[in-house]
Amino acid sequence: MKSEHSNLTTSEKELGKEGYNRRKFLSALGMSTAGVALLTSSSCQKSGWYKQDQNKDGATLDFKDDFGVLNYAYALEQLEAAFYIQVAANPASGFTAAQKAYFTDVQYHEIAHREFFKKALGAKAIGSLEVDFSTIDFSDAASVLGAAKAFEDLGVAAYNGAGVMLTTDAYLVIAGQIVSVEARHAAWVRDQISNGSFADLNSLTALGANNAGGLDAALTPDKVLPLAAKYIKTKINVINL
Amino acid sequence: MNILGILDEIQKTDADIYDKISPRRHVMKNFYKMGKQLSFAALPLALSSMFTKAYGQGSTTPVNDVLNFALTLEYLEYHFYNHTIVGKDPNSAVKDVTFNFPNPTAQQAITTIRDHELAHVNLLKEALGSNARPALAYTNFDFRAGGTYDANNNYQMGGTFADVYTNYATWLKVATAFEDTGVRAYKGQAPALKGNPVLTTALQIHSVEARHASHLRQMVNAAGIPLKPWITYAANGNDTKVEAANAVYAGEQNTTQAGVEITNIAPGVTQAAAAESFDEFLTKAQVVTIANLFIKPAFKLS
Incomplete structure (x- = not known):
């Protein structure tokens, strides 16, 4: 050696x-x-992601192994959960009862994802991220739907692009189990905005989709994190990507 | 570490070898690149098994087997939708599609889905090249699941879904089952593609199928049969209550992921939320059993 x-x-x-x-x-x-x-x-x-003071240094995603990829997913799930908790707590007046009920469902799905990663990562988990939703008007249905669409499509792109980095079968399957639920969310949200736009791949080319191949969005973390950055106050450091 | 010696030897003549086989590079963004990316899947056996080891795969299932399996499922979905859409054209020779879509948006959605399934067929065929399985035609399928056909492939009688093309509700049941099966099938094959750029493409197809499933479930709900866009808890996993589709949803009631119990993992995460928040996979054998219900005897999968 x-x-x-x-x-x-x-x-x-x-x-x-x-x-x-x-x-x-x-x-x-x-x-x-x-x-x-x-x-x-x-x-x-x-x-030193394992010893850092997150408030001072931000959160570090170390992509040297699967834990980095899982923490990346954990970061995105924290963001989504925080968003839907606000949506469900104070639903925009424009939402129908059915929409409110489904947003509550989605809220608990994202909380379940967040808590799953936290528990699965244990001591290796990054801390809680501070979010910034100042660009979203939670009282306006269109603003909330637009943000939800952005979060869900980006989530799908992120999982699709990060899957190839995973080296453990179990984690790869878990990522697949989550991403299809995110895609179900994305399709439902899109249909609320415009019925029939559930899989409008032409509108997703900036996120790596390809309509000619019938392929959904897929982006590597270096492309996803800058897009998520405007919603996250905590500094995210990336190493070994 | 002999493999690293081999790769270093290759590097002397091909400086980019690490780039070419690194799973973190060249994430496949579109199908034009796919032929090139797949080149190592088509390498001679000895070399490809070396890469299998290099990528730490526990499974020895060849990539081509996974892609051909996916291709079969895409043929099934494509022909189901295409026959429907073609049949809605009054000038078409297809006369057995007699149900009506509730509105033009519904028919357009199915046309979109049909187009995606055709794109998947073409993409997988191109990727596999000469290794692609024989093409499957509409007449190789039996979307009534157990119907009888005459020598000219005209439907005679019978089948679990005998009224699939005459009853919109039945048609929706079958379509939803196909999409949810597709989602579960791709998920189950992911480990066999681990670390391989082809995995990214498979995942990109997988999430499109999930979008389809979500929309079809909304169409079911709109037709007056309560159903969520996501698969919720049912004791036997099957939230559609379509008994003939039980095999499609077997195991979807699971609420434990990687040893972590999701129910009550946080306040408000009920058993229903726990089941909804994670889709489950199906093994290849489970999917084959389901697919074979809709494939005529001479073409069934083994």
């Missing part, structure tokens, strides 16, 4: 980009050779 580490270090120095790619490749595979562990631990210590 020692010689392998020195080989890696040499390739880092001599091969530059190629060494980087090898490291990235190894970390993507979740292969923890001694050399790789050493290379990544230095970046870990700088941010």
Whole structure:
């Protein structure tokens, strides 16, 4: 293992980009050779997501392993849950009884997702995020529906784009179990705005959808997080992506 | 770590090898790239098993098997919807679709869904190339589930859903079952594609099927049969109350995920909310049993 580490270090120095790619490749595979562990631990210590003071330093998503991906999902579920809790607590006067009932359903789905990740991650979970919904008018049905559509479509894109990063079968299945529920939400919300727009893939091309292939949105975390940033006050640090 | 030696050897002649096989790169954004991305799925056996190990897959199910399985399901969905839409054209030779959609928006929604299923068929066919399963035609299916047909494939009588093309409510039951089955089928195959760029494409199809399912369930509800866009709790998993579709929903009553009990995980998360918040997967064998109900004997899946 020692010689392998020195080989890696040499390739880092001599091969530059190629060494980087090898490291990235190894970390993507979740292969923890001694050399790789050493290379990544230095970046870990700088941010130290496991010891951070979140209020001061923000939350850090370390994508070096599945826990980073799960924390990324946890962050998005926190955002969605916080949004629907506000929607359900003070529903816009324009909503029908049926819409209010379904928004209450969706609220509990997102709370269930949030709490699932919190429990599953245990000590590895990031802290609670502070949200910023100042751009949403919760008393206006159209404003709420527009925001709900944005959250759900982005959630679908995020899960679809992050699935390939997961290395554990169980987590991959869980992500699939959640994303289809998010897609059901997205379709329902879209139909409330315009009946029949449940899967208007042409309107989702900016999120990576492709109508010609019948493919839904899919975005990598580096594309998703900037889109979510306007709703999150807590600073999100990303490493090892 | 021999594999890394092999990859380093490859790197001497192909500097981009790590980029090419890294699961974090080249997330497939559209089907034009798919042929290229799939090239390693078509590698000779020895090399592809090396990649299987490299990606840490526990399953040895070849990627092509998963894609051909998906292709069969997409043919099934496509032909079901296409026959319906074609049959609604008064100038069409198809005369057995006699129910009426309640409004033009409903028919347009089904046309949209039909178009997506055709896109999925074409995408999977293109991705598989010469490895694609033989094409399936409308006449290879039996959407009445147990009907009898004459030598010219004209429907004679019988079947669990004998009135599928004459009764809108029956048609909705079958369509909803197909979409919910599709959602569960893709989910179940995800681990076999783990770490593979093809997984992203499969997930992109999967969530489109979930959008379809949500809309069809709203159509069912609009037709006066109460049903939510998401699958809620029922003792046997089947919230549609369509007994013939029990196999489609087996296990949807589950409320424990990765060892975590979801019911009461927070105030207000009832058993119904817990079941709704996570869809469940079906194994390939479960899906084959369901699909075979709608496939004529000579074409059934094994």
